[in-house]
Amino acid sequence: xxxxxxxxxxxxxxxxxxxxxxxxxxxxxxxxxxxxxxxxxxxxxxxxxxxxxxxxxxxxxxxxxxxxxxxxxxxxxxxxxxxxxxxxxxxxxxxxxxxxxxxxxxxxxxxxxxxxxxxxxxxxxxxxxxxxxxxxxxxxxxxxxxxxxxxxxxxxxxxxxxxxxxxxxxxxxxxxxxxxxxxxxxxxxxxxxxxxxxxxxxxxxxxxxxxxxxxxxxxxxxxxxxxxxxxxxxxxxxxxxxxxxxxxxxxxxxxxxxxxxxxxxxxxxxxxxxxxxxxxxxxxxxxxxxxxxxxxxxxxxxxxxxxxxxxxxxxxxxxxxxxxxxxxxxxxxxxxxxxxxxxxxxxxxxxxxxxxxxxxxxxxxxx
Amino acid sequence: xxxxxxxxxxxxxxxxxxxxxxxxxxxxxxxxxxxxxxxxxxxxxxxxxxxxxxxxxxxxxxxxxxxxxxxxxxxxxxxxxxxxxxxxxxxxxxxxxxxxxxxxxxxxxxxxxxxxxxxxxxxxxxxxxxxxxxxxxxxxxxxxxxxxxxxxxxxxxxxxxxxxxxxxxxxxxxxxxxxxxxxxxxxxxxxxxxxxxxxxxxxxxxxxxxxxxxxxxxxxxxxxxxxxxxxxxxxxxxxxxxxxxxxxxxxxxxxxxxxxxxxxxxxxxxxxxxxxxxxxxxxxxxxxxxxxxxxxxxxxxxxxxxxxxxxxxxxxxxxxxxxxxxxxxxxxxxxxxxxxxxxxxxxxxxxxxxxxxxxxxxxxxxxxxxxxxxxxxxxxxxxxxxxxxxxxxxxxxxxxxxxxxxxxxxxxxxxxxxxxxxxxxxxxxxxxxxxxxxx
Numbered sequence: 001x002x003x004x005x006x007x008x009x010x011x012x013x014x015x016x017x018x019x020x021x022x023x024x025x026x027x028x029x030x031x032x033x034x035x036x037x038x039x040x041x042x043x044x045x046x047x048x049x050x051x052x053x054x055x056x057x058x059x060x061x062x063x064x065x066x067x068x069x070x071x072x073x074x075x076x077x078x079x080x081x082x083x084x085x086x087x088x089x090x091x092x093x094x095x096x097x098x099x100x101x102x103x104x105x106x107x108x109x110x111x112x113x114x115x116x117x118x119x120x121x122x123x124x125x126x127x128x129x130x131x132x133x134x135x136x137x138x139x140x141x142x143x144x145x146x147x148x149x150x151x152x153x154x155x156x157x158x159x160x161x162x163x164x165x166x167x168x169x170x171x172x173x174x175x176x177x178x179x180x181x182x183x184x185x186x187x188x189x190x191x192x193x194x195x196x197x198x199x200x201x202x203x204x205x206x207x208x209x210x211x212x213x214x215x216x217x218x219x220x221x222x223x224x225x226x227x228x229x230x231x232x233x234x235x236x237x238x239x240x241x242x243x244x245x246x247x248x249x250x251x252x253x254x255x256x257x258x259x260x261x262x263x264x265x266x267x268x269x270x271x272x273x274x275x276x277x278x279x280x281x282x283x284x285x286x287x288x289x290x291x292x293x294x295x296x297x298x299x300x301x302x303x304x305x306x307x308x309x310x311x312x313x314x315x316x317x318x319x320x321x322x323x324x325x326x327x328x329x330x331x332x333x334x335x336x337x338x339x340x341x342x343x344x345x346x347x348x349x350x351x352x353x354x355x356x357x358x359x360x361x362x363x364x365x366x367x
Numbered sequence: 368x369x370x371x372x373x374x375x376x377x378x379x380x381x382x383x384x385x386x387x388x389x390x391x392x393x394x395x396x397x398x399x400x401x402x403x404x405x406x407x408x409x410x411x412x413x414x415x416x417x418x419x420x421x422x423x424x425x426x427x428x429x430x431x432x433x434x435x436x437x438x439x440x441x442x443x444x445x446x447x448x449x450x451x452x453x454x455x456x457x458x459x460x461x462x463x464x465x466x467x468x469x470x471x472x473x474x475x476x477x478x479x480x481x482x483x484x485x486x487x488x489x490x491x492x493x494x495x496x497x498x499x500x501x502x503x504x505x506x507x508x509x510x511x512x513x514x515x516x517x518x519x520x521x522x523x524x525x526x527x528x529x530x531x532x533x534x535x536x537x538x539x540x541x542x543x544x545x546x547x548x549x550x551x552x553x554x555x556x557x558x559x560x561x562x563x564x565x566x567x568x569x570x571x572x573x574x575x576x577x578x579x580x581x582x583x584x585x586x587x588x589x590x591x592x593x594x595x596x597x598x599x600x601x602x603x604x605x606x607x608x609x610x611x612x613x614x615x616x617x618x619x620x621x622x623x624x625x626x627x628x629x630x631x632x633x634x635x636x637x638x639x640x641x642x643x644x645x646x647x648x649x650x651x652x653x654x655x656x657x658x659x660x661x662x663x664x665x666x667x668x669x670x671x672x673x674x675x676x677x678x679x680x681x682x683x684x685x686x687x688x689x690x691x692x693x694x695x696x697x698x699x700x701x702x703x704x705x706x707x708x709x710x711x712x713x714x715x716x717x718x719x720x721x722x723x724x725x726x727x728x729x730x731x732x733x734x735x736x737x738x739x740x741x742x743x744x745x746x747x748x749x750x751x752x753x754x755x756x757x758x759x760x761x762x763x764x765x766x767x768x769x770x771x772x773x774x775x776x777x778x779x780x781x782x783x784x785x786x787x788x789x790x791x792x793x794x795x796x797x798x799x800x801x802x803x804x805x806x
Contacts, residue, residue, distance in 0.1 A: 024702055031695050035688060046681065053677050057419070057670045094436040104434045121669040143432040171424055171664035176433045227584030231524040232418035239415050240678050242759040243408060247685045250397045250751070251692050257393050258696040261386050265703040313688070321680040 003286070011294050014273075021266050025298050026305070028262040032255035033306025033340050034313060037332060039248040041314035045326045046244060049318070050237055051201045055087065056120045059197035060229040061211055069220045070192055079196055082213055087200035090114040091193035093185060097155040097178075105140055106177045107153055107160075109185025109193070118199050122174070126166035132184055133165040137175040141167055151178065153188075160188045204234045256343070263347035267291060274352070275360035284356055291348045299344030303337045310336075373731055376708075383704055384736070390700030391740030392747060394693035394785070395778045399748025401689040402774055403766050404755055405682040411760045412678050413616050413671075417468055418523050421612035422667040423649050425450065428660045435586070449474075449607035450659055452595065458613065459509040461651040463643045466616040469520040472608040474500040474598040478564040480575070480591070482554055491563075496550060497590040498564065500598020505534040518592075521614045522583065529558035529579030534594050541574045544593035545581040556580075565601055573597065613652070613661075617645045619672030690781065697785025701733065705789040712793055713801030722794040729786070729793050737782040745778060 015022045063079065065071045072078075079089045093109040112127060112135075128135055134151055136144075144151070146164065153160045162184070168174060186192065200210050207230060215223045270291075277287050311328045318326035355363070377384050427448035450472070458470055478498045481491040502517035517534070518525060532543035546556050556562070558577055565572040581592055599605050618624075623635070624644040631639060640647055645663035652661035663669075705712075712725055749766065756764035 021706065024699070024706070028695075028699050031692075035692050038688065039685075042685075050677070053674055054670075056673060058666055096434060096436060103432065105432060106434055106436055119666075121665040123665060140432060170666060171662045171668070172666055173433060173435060176435070224584065227524050227582070228420055228522075232416070232420070235418045236412065236415045236674065239412065239759055240681075243404065243682065243755070244685065246755045246759065247401060247404070247682070247689060250400060251685070251689045254393055254397045254689070254692040254696050257390060258692070258699045261390050261696075261703055262699045265383070265386065265707060269707060317681075317684045317688075321677060321684055 007286075007290055007293065010290055011297065014294055015297075021269070022298065025262055025266050025295075026302050028259045029299055029302025029340055029344060030306040030309065032252075032259045032343075033303045033336050034309035035255045035306075036252050036339070037307050037310025037336050038313040038317070039251055040332050040336075041311065041326055041329050042317055043244055043248050044329055044332070045314070045318065047203075047237075047241065048201075049322045049324065049326075050240060051203065051233075053322070054233045054237065055199050055201055057229050057233070058119050058121070059090070059199050060207060060226050060233070061198040061200055061214075062224050062226060063196040063198065063214060063218065064222045064224070065194045066220055066222055071194065071196070071218070071221060073192070075193070075196065075218065075221075078217060079198065079214065082210070082217070083198070083200060086202065086210075087198060088114055088118045089196050089198045090118050091182065092195045092197055093182070093189070093191050093193045094195070095155050095185075095189045095191055097153040097160075097189075099144060100152050100154065103144065105144065105153065107155065107185070107189075108177050108179050109182050109189070109191070110179055112179075112181050115179075118197065119170075121170065123169040124166050128165035128181060130163075130165075131181070132160075132162045134162040135166055135168050135179040136164050137177045137179075138167055138169045139175040140178055153178065155189050158188060160184075203237070204230060259343060260347055263295065263344060264351055267295070267348050267351040268355075271355055271363050274355055275363035278360040279364065288349060288352050291352050292345055295344040295348035296341050299341040300337065302344075303340035306340070307333055307336055369728065369731070372728055373735070376728075376732060377735070380704075380707070383707055387700035387704050388736055388740045390696045391736055391782065391785075392744040394696040394781060395741045395744025396747035396751060397689050398693045398777055398781055399745050399774050400751035400755065401686040402777065403749060403752035403764055403770065405679075405686040406770060407752075407756065407764050407766070408682050409675060409679050410616075410765065411756070411762070412675055414468075415760070416671045416675065417614050417616070419667045419671065420524070421471070421521050421614045422617060422645055422664050422671065423613040423615055423652065423661055424664055425611040425613060425652055425656065425659050425661045426609070428658050448658075449604060449609060450611060450656065452599075452606045452608050454656055455608070455611065456507055456509040457655045458611070458652060459507075459512070459514060461648070461655050462640065463615070463648050463651060464509075466643050466648070468614050468616060469516045470611050470613040471501050471516070471518045471521040472595055472611045474595060474602065474604075474607055474609045475590070476500070476598050476602045478591075478601060481563040482556070483561070492554075494554060498544070498598055498601065499587060499590050499592045500595040501592060502595060503531050503534050521612055525581060525583045525587075527579040527581050529577070532578045532594065535596075541576055542593060542597050543578040544575045544591050544597070545579050546577045547588040547590045547592070548580050548582045549588045550590060551577070551580045571601065571603075573601070613648075615645070615648050616643065617648065617668065617671065618643045619675050620644060620646075620669065690777070693781050694784050697782055698788055701786045701789035702792075704732075705729070705793050709796060709801045712796050713798040716796065716798040717802060726790050726794045729790050733782065733786045733790075737779070741775075741778050741782060745774065748774075 076089060076091050083089060090111055095107045096104055097107040098104055116122070116127060124135060136151065148164065150161055150163050153162070162180065168179065180188070182193070200207060202210070207225060211223045211225060274287055274291070277290070314326045318324055427450055429448035452472060455470070455472060458464065458467060476498050478496060479493050480496050481493050483491050504515055504517045504519045506513055506515050519531065527545060532545060550556070556577055558579060561574050561576050563572060563574055575591065575593065581587060595608070599607055623639055623642070624646055626639070628636060628639055628646070628650065640650070645668035649661040649663055653659065715725060752764050752766070756762065
């Protein structure tokens, strides 16, 4: 028989005859690979998930027309194109209107659908659904003392007569205002949007890049980050990521140790086989090759098995915590695979080289 | 005999036992560290989330409508009701007073500022600007405790180029203020410049020295920000405050928090009152200041809860993964000690040892490893948790005393679960097969 064939047969027999050992090693490698895969997957995906979660804080970039100029008509479409699914943009128009009694009140024209998506914390009793109905801030409602009466507002000599659809409560300046849908508002005031509130997902660098792009596109506008949101997010995000990274490192180290212990002792356990092979005339290279081949095969199989399990675990965690699946990262696989094989190889080769120093006769005699 | 077996097992197999011991130490350490970090991270993150700014606003009950667009206040301040500055320390006296990390009162007044434009012939330019009076970092006293509060801890993202002004103004009529960055740029003001506000005829003229330029990213960028006392004097309203912004550590909203407190049963109301929800803290502020209205700022308070819940959930799931890894590490180590000693067990059984005595031997050995390794692992775990907390949050971890038994129990369970499989295998080994060398 050719050496290669013998090698293959030896490996096959070793795997089938000493099933207990092989299974334990396989499980150890697979578990380590699974845990590592799950953690790395989670770690990579978590950043996007957390950024998404932070977007519930509302706009983090504001585009404002500079004093005395107005935004181009296609501004919203262009901002949307720049955003490309990474967030939401809401055009907003402000006007200082008056009630017939002369009480000043801020009226706001807004795209209701988009505002609802962007400002998830708004507590609204009912969103306006028919034309000429308004959303009124809770403080404005109390101050104007409307008991379900329709609202009259005057701007620039033009009267608006609108029904009240619902009350808005935020605890912020929104409570002082009256919100109208964009078409109703521009028909009444003839004003075009002067502000675009944008929520864009991403880290500080991505947001800065986005601001740079918008500023270049709209020289007549000021594009500013909302520092309260951007900076707090960066801070909380960094801490979370570091905490997660520390945990992931600990877990990976634990599973690594688990594999190391199993493999080293499994190889040392077989010093007799090794001695017999050498006594029968196998060279050191040949014997090492056999052991390394066995270990690498186990490592590869364990990596494959572990990777599949790990993806599943990561998806499960994503579903439980974020109610969204975690996308499998195929890019992680080569690293996991190479890592597993390298780890098993190292843990096989080192004990073998150690054994090589000992005479086969000594081992066989059982000393 | 039993003890001798155990002694010999440890003595003769030092390498093997050491390996198993290391696995146990590490497994328990990781479990301890993760539990300690996960139980404390909610608290730590809650503090970090205060970076989003105040989550409760207090304003006078009597409704006055703010008319403000893009940070420009369109309505003069003279009208309307005020809060009393002298009542503010009461905020710290409410039931959840210690979870209030800070508050900042605000009193905006519209002034005409005279700017000396460096000897131009036209003389000083007068521009209308809003002056916001507040606390920067004021030491206050409630009961026996001193506390420091003001915009510097309520709005951590405010950045000042130059120096923060003093809260107490010196006796002479020169007061330090911050100039908002937009206002400063528009009128070419720099740190150290002065401007004058107020009416000379009424003897209420003040010289304002710009000690720093403020970048807040908000409406304050177009205004002057000065000590509260200055704004009160200009407005002629001593003790007056328009609004107070409160930053409090709160518990994420749950089903109880969303219920209407006025429809709760007394027992439930007590539970609601004694939970630090943003709403119950606002309720207690209302009790302390009956003429005021406190309300949660939903943008901050609501999202804080959801972000906190996500981070907490994530850490617990990762902790679960860590516990699993710990069980497996211990299990692998125990399995290895068993595998290495199959022959020995076979011999013991062939000589008449029962399953129970074999299991007892292994259990005793495991117990010794567990006590030594578990103890070392526990200490290492607490140390690891401290390192993690210090390097990430810059503050030591707070390990609850009640946590120790929990961690010990968990470590014990990990060891038990990890050894169970090996023990079972050891008890079931067939001596004939092992001794023949076929296994």
